[in-house]
Amino acid sequence: MTGPLRSFHLADTDGTALNGGGAEIVFDATVRAARQLGHDVTVMTATPRRTPLSYVYSRRNYREIREALRRAQPHLIHLQNYYHYLSPSALAAIRDHKREHPSARVVFTAHDFHLICPNSGFQHFARSRPISYDVQRPRFRWFHKFDRRSWAHSILKLAQHVYAYRVRHLERAIDAIISPSELIATAFRHAGIVIPVHVLRNPISVSPTTTSVQRSGLAFLGRLTPAKGLLTFVQLLERREFQCRIDVYGDGPQRNELVDFAGRSRYVDLALHGHVRHQDIGDVLGKHQALVYPSTWLENAPLAVVEAAALGLTLVVPHLGGAREMAELAEKHELYDPAEPSSVTRAVSRALATAEPNALRDPSAFRFETFVKRLDAVYQRQTSPDSEIRPSSA
Numbered sequence: 415m416t417g418p419l420r421s422f423h424l425a426d427t428d429g430t431a432l433n434g435g436g437a438e439i440v441f442d443a444t445v446r447a448a449r450q451l452g453h454d455v456t457v458m459t460a461t462p463r464r465t466p467l468s469y470v471y472s473r474r475n476y477r478e479i480r481e482a483l484r485r486a487q488p489h490l491i492h493l494q495n496y497y498h499y500l501s502p503s504a505l506a507a508i509r510d511h512k513r514e515h516p517s518a519r520v521v522f523t524a525h526d527f528h529l530i531c532p533n534s535g536f537q538h539f540a541r542s543r544p545i546s547y548d549v550q551r552p553r554f555r556w557f558h559k560f561d562r563r564s565w566a567h568s569i570l571k572l573a574q575h576v577y578a579y580r581v582r583h584l585e586r587a588i589d590a591i592i593s594p595s596e597l598i599a600t601a602f603r604h605a606g607i608v609i610p611v612h613v614l615r616n617p618i619s620v621s622p623t624t625t626s627v628q629r630s631g632l633a634f635l636g637r638l639t640p641a642k643g644l645l646t647f648v649q650l651l652e653r654r655e656f657q658c659r660i661d662v663y664g665d666g667p668q669r670n671e672l673v674d675f676a677g678r679s680r681y682v683d684l685a686l687h688g689h690v691r692h693q694d695i696g697d698v699l700g701k702h703q704a705l706v707y708p709s710t711w712l713e714n715a716p717l718a719v720v721e722a723a724a725l726g727l728t729l730v731v732p733h734l735g736g737a738r739e740m741a742e743l744a745e746k747h748e749l750y751d752p753a754e755p756s757s758v759t760r761a762v763s764r765a766l767a768t769a770e771p772n773a774l775r776d777p778s779a780f781r782f783e784t785f786v787k788r789l790d791a792v793y794q795r796q797t798s799p800d801s802e803i804r805p806s807s808a
Contacts, residue, residue, distance in 0.1 A: 419797060421453040422488035424479065426460045426499045429692070435637060436717040437525040439692055440594070440616050441494045444523065447786040448492070451793070456486040460499035470574045472501040479507035487515070489797055493588070494523045497534070502578035509587035519796040523592045526714055527552075529585055530605040532568075532575040533560040535641060535711035544641075544710050546734070549597060552605040562640060585609070590796055592789075594715035595736045612792050617785035620696045620721045629771070631659045632762070633702040633727065635695065635718040638666030640710070645671055647708035647758070648682050656759050658766070659683040660706065663690040663698055695721055704728040704765035708752070713737045720744075720780055726771030730761050743779070746772040 429442040448455050460475065468474065479500070483491070491511075496504040512518050527536035531554050537544045538558035547554060554560075556576075561567035578584045591611045593599040599611045636642045645668055648660065658681075662672065665688055676684040690698050699705070705722035712735035719737055723729055723744035731737040733749040741747035746768055748761035778784055 418452050418454045419490060419793070420456070420486060420488045421448045421490040421492060421793075422456045422458070422483060422486050423448065423492045423494075424458050424496065424500070424504060425494040426496055427462065428457070428459050436616065436715075437495050439717060440523065440525070443617050443782065443785065444492060444494070444789065447782070447789050450786055451790050453490075456482070456488065458482050460496075462499055464499055464501075466570055469498075469501060469570055470577060471506075472499075472503045475500045476503035476507045479504055480511060483507065483511040488518060490793060491518060491520045492523070493520060495525055495528075497528055497574065502574060502582075502584050505578065505584035505587050506582070509584060512587060519589045520587055521590045521592060521792060521796060522588045523594075524598050524602070524611075524714075525594070527598065527601060527712070529579065529607065530602060531560075532571040536601065537711055546712050549601045549712070550604055552601050590792060592792060595739050597712065597736045597739055598714050612788075614785065614788050614792065615779045616715055616717055616720070617782040618717060618721050618724055618780045619692075619782065620699075620724050629701060629703040629726070631661060631702055632704050632706050632730075632766070633661045633663065633699055633722070634706050634708075635663045635690070635699060635722070636707070636709075636716075638662070638664050638668040638672060640668060642666075642668075643708035643710040643752075644668070644706075645675065646710065647706065648672075648675060648679070648684055650755055650758055651762070652679050652682050654755055654759050655681050656762065657681045658762065659685065661698075661702065662686045663688075663695075665689040696725060699727060700725045702727055703768070704730055704748075704762075706730045706762065707737050708732065709735070709737055710752070711735070715740055720774070723747075723772050723774050724777065724780070726773070728765040728768045728772050730765045743776070744772055744774050746770070 423445050425441045427438050429438045445457055491508055508520055526534040528534040530552055536547050538560055539562050542562055559568045560571045588609050591609050592614045593611050594616045596613055599613050602611055634644055699722055705727045707719050714736045716737055719729055719740040729741040729747040731741045732752050748765045750761035751757040
């Protein structure tokens with residue numbers, strides 16, 4: 415190979431997205447890492463619009479990605495979240511590009527369970543109640559409801575999944591998968607994914623303050639959606655007459671319900687502060703004693719949990735999924751069973767009683783420099799002359 419390695423980075427959205435979260439932050443970090451490695455970088459994100467048909471498969475995005483790949487002629491294509499707006503047509507465009515350029519290699523960062531389940535949170539719903547599948551036996555049923563909102567949304571998710579991965583087997587375009595957690599890697603392997611999976615922790619950019627800070631109260635950081643579980647969590651605390659204050663940093667469709675709760679609650683003092691820019695997280699979280707992260711899905715590797723631990727907050731998380739995996743990488747964490755109210759209040763009480771600040775057991779695993787080094791190792795394995803080239807045709 416002569417000249418710099420040309421890498422093409424593709425995702426639905428980047429860090430400029432209004433409601434962007436951890437996946438968008440990681441996408442930006444990946445692009446920054448590729449530039450630091452000396453790549454000739456091309457970045458492409460989606461126009462955030464869709465119809466039911468384009469959600470299942472977008473012909474327009476297929477054509478645009480094919481043309482962008484033709485112009486960029488990348489040695490390496492790094493794909494991240496694509497199924498909301500780009501649709502699986504992104505994989506079809508990449509597969510067809512590889513047929514014409516068989517030396518091109520494809521790396522995919524899995525931020526959730528999308529490749530193996532119509533519901534990216536690895537759940538189905540019974541009377542709006544989320545039920546998680548078993549990571550050790552990852553099998554879903556086609557008659558399950560995969561979207562909390564309606565059966566119509568569920569059918570669209572199922573149609574997208576079946577068409578992309580059962581009919582066209584578009585996942586075969588991928589040569590390597592990066593997983594930020596052991597959880598996703600385990601689920602993929604048990605689901606029969608034979609593509610190599612590399613566990614690479616997401617980088618964080620926060621660090622604990624060197625000055626003494628008076629810490630108090632609980633904090634929540636994240637999107638205000640049913641999947642994040644905050645409303646259910648505070649309602650439980652209220653029913654248990656558990657007196658506490660929770661400062662909420664984030665926005666989303668459940669904001670109005672949380673505002674209503676805050677106006678009538680007697681025991682839980684809920685203060686909503688709105689969306690916080692990522693660069694300001696250290697300032698807002700660093701003054702709190704503990705982070706509550708009551709997500710109702712298995713998660714993957716929530717950045718908020720790791721960042722809070724790095725900032726010294728004790729962690730209060732459910733006893734399952736990626737939130738637990740990330741919490742156990744820190745010194746101080748309290749696990750609870752969402753089905754047992756006494757377990758929840760006990761975990762919060764213990765977190766508030768913790769005197770010493772928290773810390774990550776191995777901070778180096780989450781440093782950007784480590785991320786760059788390990789990402790480069792994945793790239794090198796794919797682009798070296800003796801790397802195995804697998805067929806990408808269906």
